[in-house]
Amino acid sequence: MNVKMEVSYQTPKGTQTTLNSDEMRVGKAILIAEDLERTGRAKNVTFIDSHENTWTLKELKIYMKGIQTEPHNVTVYFDGGFDLKTKRSGLGCTIYYEQNGKSFRLRKNALVEELDTNNEAEYAAFHLGLQELDLLGVHHLPVTFVGDSQVVINQLNGEWPCLEEELSKWADRIENKLDQLGIHPHYQFVSRKRNREADQLAAQALKEIEITSTIEIPLDE
Known part of the structure; x- marks a missing residue:
């Protein structure tokens, strides 16, 4: 906080x-x-x-x-990539958090085949991050969500209307999950360069390289 x-x-x-x-x-x-x-x-x-x-x-x-014993000071980086030729999507998220006086980085990606656009993949990557927060036990805390998708960030923060039916369904799904977890979201748009970890995870997912890891990092990293 x-x-x-x-x-x-x-x-x-x-x-x-x-x-x-x-x-x-x-x-x-x-x-x-x-x-x-x-x-x-x-x-x-x-x-x-x-x-x-x-x-x-x-x-x-x-x-x-x-x-202190629960995950806090949480920041989620998310990114989604869509391969037009194969119709497959790569999702990636990196979660930074503190717990018991230590700092951690969680990385997770996923390969999915049921999406149709890059914007859907971006929303799905955000939702993947939420699922990981649920598994971590993050609840009733402020969380910062960082991405390089202006569509997702600006639609979720209310600056842009969500007119496409599929994206509207994703937005509703995400907002319902946020409410369920009691998470107070803060949204931050960044360049792809500043979102490179999540971008790399999404690209690795498209290459069928599965990543699931959690490591301790220095508190000031």
Whole structure:
């Protein structure tokens, strides 16, 4: 979860002001707030999440302690590729998450034959990511979904209408799954270059190279 900080600050001579931070990860925000409080000049530190909910430092610490044993700070990269000649689709997703003080990367791909367009393959890749989140036990958390498909990203975030019947069915399926898991989605469009892991997984699926792996990675990677 990402939050912004609002801090009432007072100088040694009594001058007061209110400081507002950029959005940052919860763990970083807690560290900064604790450091500010040690100065004795920061008062009324408030945290604001992406849904405009407000938290005290104590509440945020309790929340973080409660989720440490579950996957959190989750980001899903997805990509789908469609081979017009063979009518087969390659789906790929890479999931980054933290759990028990460690950071992990999950990679998964799949080869499917029942789709008809590249846009359907992109939606199916997103749905593959959701299925993996379900298996991980991710629920009632914010999750960032990253892809290089403007169609999928802009239709799911409501910026573009979804007029094609098949894509509308995929969008409904995804939104129902998000509701079922209690996931609060954040959508991010990136270039194919920045989505290369998921793109490679989709390409490998089309070559019938099956990938299913989870590895621990450095926390700052």
